[in-house]
C-alpha cells in the first residue's frame with residue numbers, strides 16, 4: 001500500500017488546481033470543473049498490484065520484450081525531443097527515470113548522460129531494493145526511494161504519470177530531488193485533444209484502472225506550476241509502430257464487419273521487410289511537457 005493511498009482515495013481536491021467542483025464526464029470518469037483534469041471514479045485503493053509480468057506479456061501489452069526495437073525507437077525520439085530543452089550538455093547531467101519497466105529508455109539514454117538510474121514498481125527486469133545502481137532499474141515506489149534532495153539534473157517519466165495513485169506527491173518529490181535549474185519531463189495523453197473529443201469514452205487512452213488520471217497541457221502545467229516549477233513548454237510526440245502492427249490493427253478493427261480499409265488490410269500480403277518498417281505515428285493526443293526547477 002502506498003503512503004498516499006488514504007489521502008487520495010478520499011481527496012475531494014483536484015490535484016492540479018486544488019478546486020473541489022467535479023462534473024461527471026463519463027460513467028466512470030469525473031472531471032475538474034475548473035482546469036479540465038479528469039480521473040477515474042471511484043479512485044482505486046491501490047495500483048501497484050496491477051503491474052506484474054503478466055501486464056507486460058499478454059494482459060496489457062501483447063509482448064513488451066518482443067517489441068523492444070519499436071519501443072526503443074519511440075524512446076530515441078523522446079530523447080531527441082528532451083535534449084532540445086536542455087541548456088547544458090547531457091554529458092554533464094545525472095538523469096533519473098520514474099517508471100522504467102525493463103530499462104529500455106535508460107539503455108538508450110546511458111551513452112549521452114553522466115549517469116542514468118530508474119525505478120519501477122513492477123518486478124520486471126528490476127533489481128531488488130529501492131536503491132539501484134547506476135544504469136539499473138530499482139524496484140520500488142519512487143515516493144519511498146532514498147534519493148537525496150538536489151541530486152538529479154533531469155527527472156523524466158514517459159507515459160507513467162497517468163498510472164500513479166498520487167501525481168501531486170510524485171511531482172512534489174521530483175521537485176525536491178532535482179537540483180536548481182534541473183528539468184522535469186513527462187509524456188501522457190491529452191484528454192483535450194481532437195481525438196478524445198471525437199471518440200468520447202472509446203478513446204484508447206481511457207483505460208481505467210491502469211490509467212487513473214487524464215491530463216491536458218493546461219491541467220498538467222497548473223499542477224507543475226503549483227509544485228514550484230516553471231513550465232518551459234509542451235509538444236505532441238509520435239509513437240513508433242511497425243507497418244505490421246498498424247495493418248493488423250486496421251484489419252482487426254470492426255470485428256465481423258470491417259470497413260473498407262479493414263477489408264483492404266485483410267487482403268494485403270506485404271513482404272516481411274515492409275511489415276517490419278518503422279512507422280512513427282503522431283495522433284496529436286500524446287504530449288511531452290517540460291518544466292524547470294528555478
Ligand SMILES: [Zn+2]
Nearest residue numbers: 014017032035
Ligand atoms: Zn482542477
